[in-house]
Each structure stands twice: as structure tokens, then as C-alpha cells.
Amino acid sequence: MTFSIVARSADGALHGVAVASKFLGVGAAVPAALADVGAVATQSYANLAYRPQALTLLGTGMTADGTVRALIAGDDGPVTHRQVGVVGADGAGATFTGDQCHPWAGGTSGDGYAIQGNMLAGPRVVADMEAAWLAGADQPRFQHRLLGALHAGDRAGGDRRGRQSAALLVVAKGRGYGGTSDVLVDLRVDDHPDPVAELSRLLELHTLYFERPDPATLIPLTGAVADEVRSRLAGAGHAGADLDEALAGWAGIENLEERIVPGAIDPLVLEVLRSGGV
Incomplete structure (x- = not known):
């Protein structure tokens, strides 16, 4: 019911999640991230406990793949319907899709990223997101690179039921408002006919209001x-x-x-x- 990208910046300083869905307020359920530790997206009959559990496991030095396997092994709920993506402070990202997730469902991962979706228009959604993420390696602003990948998935058909909400979460040590927070970007579009486009508009405003000048x-x-x-x-x-x-x-x-x-x-x-x- 959702498509997302979980990723880490090339220098390892930023972690984030971009997500969209035909679901009310997806930003309240799917993403979580902790500066210098990692990020996670839990979706498809989401187990919200995955968020603190994943960040705790990553904080101990566990790899993204090990974290995903631990989450699934410790879940006594409908794991076959779950989907999750994780990135840590270094190494490859990891993703899991239960074999009973609503089709089309699947994911891909690589160095510093994991992309996943369920109830999608087709596999092209994930493929186009990955292509956009990799092509954006020269984008200096990590949050814009994340959003670019989300736009690619949206253009490829996204959630086959339609559009409703989107969110963008980015963390980095001391990079939040006034240097007193690690939350660099936390934007949510809870209910909108074109949520990814609206998220882009909000990010431009965020850039004006909260980014420090060059x-x-x-x-x-x-x-x-x-x-x-x-x-x-x-x-x-x-x-x-x-x-x-x-x-x-x-x-x-x-x-x-x-x-x-x-x-x-x-x-x-x-x-x-x-x-x-x-």
C-alpha cells in the first residue's frame, strides 16, 4: 500500500526516508531515523515497533541485513504481510517483503539504500526509484535526492490505488533548527490529491526558511x-x-x-x- 526509499548520504552524515501511499498520514506510521545510526521504513500491515527496535539494533553495530532478519525473527504477527527497509551507518541497505503482501510487491537494495513497495502499479515503480537514486549521486542536497527518487516512483504509477499522503524525514547530528536538534527535515502531507508534488512545494519552503546560507x-x-x-x-x-x-x-x-x-x-x-x- 506504500512505496518508500530509506537511504544514507555518501559521506554518511545524513540518514532519511521518503515515502508515499494511498493511506492517511503515512508519515506518522512508516519512517524513523536516528542521527549517526540509521533509518527504517515499516509498511504493509506495518509493525510500528520495528522503528525503535531497528534503531536500537543498528545502534549496537548490527548491519542492516542483520537488523531486518532480527526484526522478522522476533515478530509474532503476520510477517508474511510485512515489508521493511533499513539502512545503517555504513554498508549496504536491506529490505524484506513478505510473500503475502498485496501485489505488486517487492524491493531492492544497495550501498546505503533500500527501496520497497507493495500494492504498486508494477515492478517499474521500484526500478525507476532505484535508477533515479543512483543517477542523483551528484545532487549535493540529500533531501532533494531522496525526493527525486520518490517522484520517480510516483511517475511510474506508485500505489495502484491512487494518491493520498507523503512524507520526508532526514536527520543529521546537530543539523536541525538552531543547531539544537538532529532533525534536519520532517515534512508530512497527510491528505492531498497530489501529495508528492505538495511535498516538493513544502521542501522548497523548508529550504528558504531553515537552510543556512551559502x-x-x-x-x-x-x-x-x-x-x-x-x-x-x-x-x-x-x-x-x-x-x-x-x-x-x-x-x-x-x-x-x-x-x-x-x-x-x-x-x-x-x-x-x-x-x-x-
Whole structure:
């Protein structure tokens, strides 16, 4: 009833899950991840206990394959209807599909990824997801690479019953909001006619609001740029002798505080300021 990709970034710093389904709020049931440890997707008559169990096992140093085998061996429920994918801190991912999962059902795995789905339009869903994941090796933003694979599965037909929800979860040590969390991305589309497309829209907003600026693109707050920023801030009710303070005050209201760097301005922040706000 679901298709997903569980993966690790090439440098091992990020772990994540992207999933879509004809199921209400799939993000509340399928994905789980722990920074520097791994990620898991449990689906098809999902056993939600797999999530903490898998992360605990991975945390002991168990491989993804060993973790999947342990989950199945310790499950006293309908294992033949279960499906699960796991990646650890290193090595190959692993996936399991019970032989009584609703067709089409299956999965594939490789170095740092596992892809699986059930009640799909056909095997092409998984194959296209794998091809997209492998082709995206040069994508510098891991969360976008995950979402690209999910889009490929959606275009290949996805869940044969239709579309309803999608989710994206990415973790990395200290990479969450304000550096105080390991959750880099946690986005959910619970009920939508085109959830994967909506998830893409939300990720673009997340990028604007929560990603930190690229130092190479920062514009010094001097000369004509400083004059323009000061004038626009005054027009927005944020006049002040200290330009950095005035800009930070405005950015806090616009939820752009993660993109503020003293003495400079992010081009994306300047674009929002020029447009009058988000």
C-alpha cells in the first residue's frame, strides 16, 4: 500500500526516508531515523515497533541485513504481510517483503539504500526509484535526492490505488533548527490529491526558511546595498541605527532567522525583503 526509499548520504552524515501511499498520514506510521545510526521504513500491515527496535539494533553495530532478519525473527504477527527497509551507518541497505503482501510487491537494495513497495502499479515503480537514486549521486542536497527518487516512483504509477499522503524525514547530528536538534527535515502531507508534488512545494519552503546560507553567495552590507536594505526595513517598520539588529528583527518576524549573518545579507533574504515579505 506504500512505496518508500530509506537511504544514507555518501559521506554518511545524513540518514532519511521518503515515502508515499494511498493511506492517511503515512508519515506518522512508516519512517524513523536516528542521527549517526540509521533509518527504517515499516509498511504493509506495518509493525510500528520495528522503528525503535531497528534503531536500537543498528545502534549496537548490527548491519542492516542483520537488523531486518532480527526484526522478522522476533515478530509474532503476520510477517508474511510485512515489508521493511533499513539502512545503517555504513554498508549496504536491506529490505524484506513478505510473500503475502498485496501485489505488486517487492524491493531492492544497495550501498546505503533500500527501496520497497507493495500494492504498486508494477515492478517499474521500484526500478525507476532505484535508477533515479543512483543517477542523483551528484545532487549535493540529500533531501532533494531522496525526493527525486520518490517522484520517480510516483511517475511510474506508485500505489495502484491512487494518491493520498507523503512524507520526508532526514536527520543529521546537530543539523536541525538552531543547531539544537538532529532533525534536519520532517515534512508530512497527510491528505492531498497530489501529495508528492505538495511535498516538493513544502521542501522548497523548508529550504528558504531553515537552510543556512551559502557563505559564497553572501552580499556585504555596505554601500548601496546597505542603503537599500536600511530603506526597505524602515518602510517595513524596522528602522534602527544598527542595520544588523534591524535586519535580524525583521527576519525573525518573517521566519528567516536561520539565514541571518552579521555584516552581510543572503540573496534569498534580500529577494524576500524586496518583495515585501514571504
